[in-house]
Amino acid sequence: xxxxxxxxxxxxxxxxxxxxxxxxxxxxxxxxxxxxxxxxxxxxxxxxxxxxxxxxxxxxxxxxxxxxxxxxxxxxxxxxxxxxxxxxxxxxxxxxxxxxxxxxxxxxxxxxxxxxxxxxxxxxxxxxxxxxxxxxxxxxxxxxxxxxxxxxxxxxxxxxxxxxxxxxxxxxxxxxxxxxxxxxxxxxxxxxxxxxxxxxxxxxxxxxxxxxxxxxxxxxxxxxxxxxxxxxxxxxxxxxxxxxxxxxxxxxxx
Numbered sequence: 001x002x003x004x005x006x007x008x009x010x011x012x013x014x015x016x017x018x019x020x021x022x023x024x025x026x027x028x029x030x031x032x033x034x035x036x037x038x039x040x041x042x043x044x045x046x047x048x049x050x051x052x053x054x055x056x057x058x059x060x061x062x063x064x065x066x067x068x069x070x071x072x073x074x075x076x077x078x079x080x081x082x083x084x085x086x087x088x089x090x091x092x093x094x095x096x097x098x099x100x101x102x103x104x105x106x107x108x109x110x111x112x113x114x115x116x117x118x119x120x121x122x123x124x125x126x127x128x129x130x131x132x133x134x135x136x137x138x139x140x141x142x143x144x145x146x147x148x149x150x151x152x153x154x155x156x157x158x159x160x161x162x163x164x165x166x167x168x169x170x171x172x173x174x175x176x177x178x179x180x181x182x183x184x185x186x187x188x189x190x191x192x193x194x195x196x197x198x199x200x201x202x203x204x205x206x207x208x209x210x211x212x213x214x215x216x217x218x219x220x221x222x223x224x225x226x227x228x229x230x231x232x233x234x235x236x237x238x239x240x241x242x243x244x245x246x247x248x249x250x251x252x253x254x
Contacts, residue, residue: 089139138164140165151234157193161191
């Protein structure tokens with residue numbers, strides 16, 4: 001018996017196989033390049049649920065705990081907006097109620113994490129991060145990332161931390177008075193990298209950074225000076241030149 005050939009059907013089958021193969025290669029490539037992001041995507045489907053368009057919590061988190069978290073987030077946003085004005089960052093907030101769950105999302109610390117690669121688009125909140133001060137601080141980092149974009153990597157860590165901490169009212173921060181004049185950038189070199197804000201000296205570093213930025217804001221004209229600094233850097237100024245120039249210009253106007 002002779003079986004009739006079907007070239008068109010064979011071609012379709014080969015095309016389908018090629019498409020499936022290409023899709024597998026793409027998924028594999030993404031997985032190899034961004035394994036944590038791929039894992040988050042999987043966890044969102046299997047272990048997490050959305051309780052608001054921008055709030056994701058574990059599936060087994062109680063409704064009352066989810067409502068409490070949303071209340072804290074609302075208070076943190078209101079505080080951030082009171083300082084910044086209209087917020088440009090609208091991060092999706094992932095809440096992990098255990099350190100193990102937050103580690104599975106790619107961040108081992110139990111507080112608030114704001115990955116720079118997401119440009120302020122995601123906030124990861126751990127079991128010790130559910131406080132208005134810490135959430136507002138995290139929103140401050142997200143706002144810096146959203147506003148500065150690629151320029152953010154040219155900022156010293158102490159400036160980013162000091163600005164974010166303006167809406168962080170923890171007692172150890174607000175108890176430290178700012179200096180009478182903004183310090184020189186070179187005097188803050190020890191706080192230029194993120195490493196200075198980790199470990200047992202982290203609170204002291206954050207306190208110094210907040211006080212330094214508070215003094216500069218007082219000299220440079222308040223929160224709006226942050227946006228003026230961004231524009232100056234966008235126009236080609238170095239961070240140090242913008243920091244010094246804005247404070248000096250405000251002094252000259254007095």
